[in-house]
Amino acid sequence: MNSQEGETRSPYRDYCGWFEAEDVARIQHKAVQAEALFRTTGITFNVYGAVDGDERLIPFDVVPRIISASEWRRLSRGIEQRVRALNAFLYDIYHRQEILRAGRVPTDLIAGNAAFLPMMMGLDPPGGIYTHISGTDIVRTGANEFYVLEDNARTPSGVSYMLENRETMLQMFPELFAKVPVREVSDYPINLLKSLAACAPPACGGTPTVAVLTPGIHNSAYYEHSYLADHMGAELVEGHDLRVVDGRVAMRTTQGYKAIDVLYRRVDDDFLDPLNFRPDSMLGVPGIWDVYRAGGITIANAPGTGIADDKALYSYMPDIIEFYTGEKALLPNVPTWRCSEPEHLREVLDRLPELVVKEVHGSGGYGMLVGPAASKKELAAFRAKLEANPSNYIAQPTLSLSTVPIFTKKGLAPRHVDLRPFVLMSPQGITITPGGLTRVAMTRGSLVVNSSQGGGTKDTWVLED
């Protein structure tokens, strides 16, 4: 929030003016109210494997994270470029594989990628879109230094927090929004619906029917699935509501089976179709793959999109962007060592205590090492894992992440954050909602923002020009 000279950065000026005139006890009271509001709304998540963790709340911080209009312009240009390149990359990988032939990305990285789906080769997803919905994780290290930390093209989650956090702020502090010109995020569900409908398959006649596929009420992101379906006015379906009828995927309604045109699925590729993928899966629809191939349904995101989330592939993103757009990447990557390469591995092992090491297919902050925060014992254990299976890991320097203020009992205190803006793509273009999910490490000094590791969220404000 403050610049190095200790002045309030300009996007925060109006907010700080308001905050200083406020009674801290009142804000404290509002913070408690916000929590009750989240419980009543049911914005809870399940932590897998936790005994008492059936339903938990992600901590919510009442101080917004504020981004200026010019910062947002830069960010959104960079994100748009990146998402365009990713989609082009996926098309290429599942068609002529020019980028592999050109030697810009090693073939192993695709062939050895568990998310690579050979069945997608040569198949044209409706509208040529693979990444209908994506989330780009961004960190900031200085006044004008933004880095992309991760691409989430498989099934980025958290958009319901972006929306509910704003809703909560509007309820708690309505007067603030009269003082600070904040851009709206609430049209995300409608944009999502339009964007999905614009990708309807050839078999669709008339207004496309969109449905959201969820694994069910016990899934950790169920709230989000129902939220999105509800706000799009789409049906929220589970595998057992669906079957293939006359060459279409259809849902069982009170009046019989009705065809679905676009399925926004929140289940992984493996579980989509027990006839074509995992036979033990109860979550998917037997035969949906054949319907997809024949142009009978759009699956969003397209099967096989998960290869883009691979953290080893991430290190090639600057090349990928250049290859498909002819431009330099507008947003830089975090420098990354690929442990699969012996030289890189050696350097990583030498500098382990100062690095962050991640599994290439990992997510949720599991299975990662934060060098500076790790004990000798943890370092030694991780060293052994690295040596045993180097290609499973990448390493990055520990960035001096910028901090933003959170509200504590003792007033404002700085904490590290990241940002996940949400991006929609259709043949009609790319839409980035001005805002996103700001995740915050609630413990002082911590760099881990994942909700499964005790991270919290806050509202993200992009200011009007």
Next chain:
Amino acid sequence: MLGKTAGSLFWMARYLERSENNARLIDAGFRIALTRSQTAAAEWKSVLVTAGVNQAFQAAHGDYSSARVIDFLLRDPANPSSILSVIRQARDNARTARTALTRETWEAVNTSWMTLTALLKRQVREDDLPDVLTTIRQQSAQVRGALNGTMLRNDGYHFALLGTYLERADNTARILDVKYYLLLPSVAHIGTSIDNVQWETILRSVSAHRAYRWLYGAEISALKIAEFLILYPQMPRSLAFCSERMENHLAQLQRHYGEETDAWRLAHALSHEKLNAPIQSIFDGGLHQYVTGFLRDIANLARQVERDYRFVE
């Protein structure tokens, strides 16, 4: 609307109604246990039979001490009809049908679940029981209020209300089924009025002891009580009232979908034939047979609704 969603709305409403009905049964049982300790065990047994969980209770506990029965009915996770089990199932169904509920209705259900789960974390002391039972009924009333005040009168609403009235009819019929012997003019009762406390209990379990007085004054007769609970069209828990409502909601669904259903035909027959008889002829034909027949009819009706509207595959 998805068949599954329709089914979840129907069951959400049934479970919510069940929690309220069970609270009322506990209330009536508790009153007898306090005032007539010698008949308490028999009374608790009839409460458990009415709730359909007597066998489960017997298997786990055996003797009918007030504390044990109350805890079993309120909190026991092994009892699928305990208030805690029922409210959890209501909430799970509401979550499944979340996209068909207004925010207010969903939040009312979720708040009920949170409130009752917190309230029933520990065994309830007898002194606190009346308050706890009041809270259960209030929570139920809040959900009903939200449903009534905010839901579009579309198919989802009719499925929910259908569930409510089916469950309620089932509950009233079960009370009659368990207590019918009290209402029968048997040898012992010829020439005597039925036991005051007993008839009050029956009426209390359907929250209608005052309503009965307004209608029939001080005259207490088996025939009148049965008439009130079975045939009286303005009494919101009578079999006639519930059947008329079920028929009405099924008719609205038919109109909504433009398709005639067997479920509606069953409900129509229930309300126009079964419940269109003078009370004397019901007694003549045997009250017990009549009530068990009614329970069978509504079980069939529930199955037919499930089939007609494709709740499951």
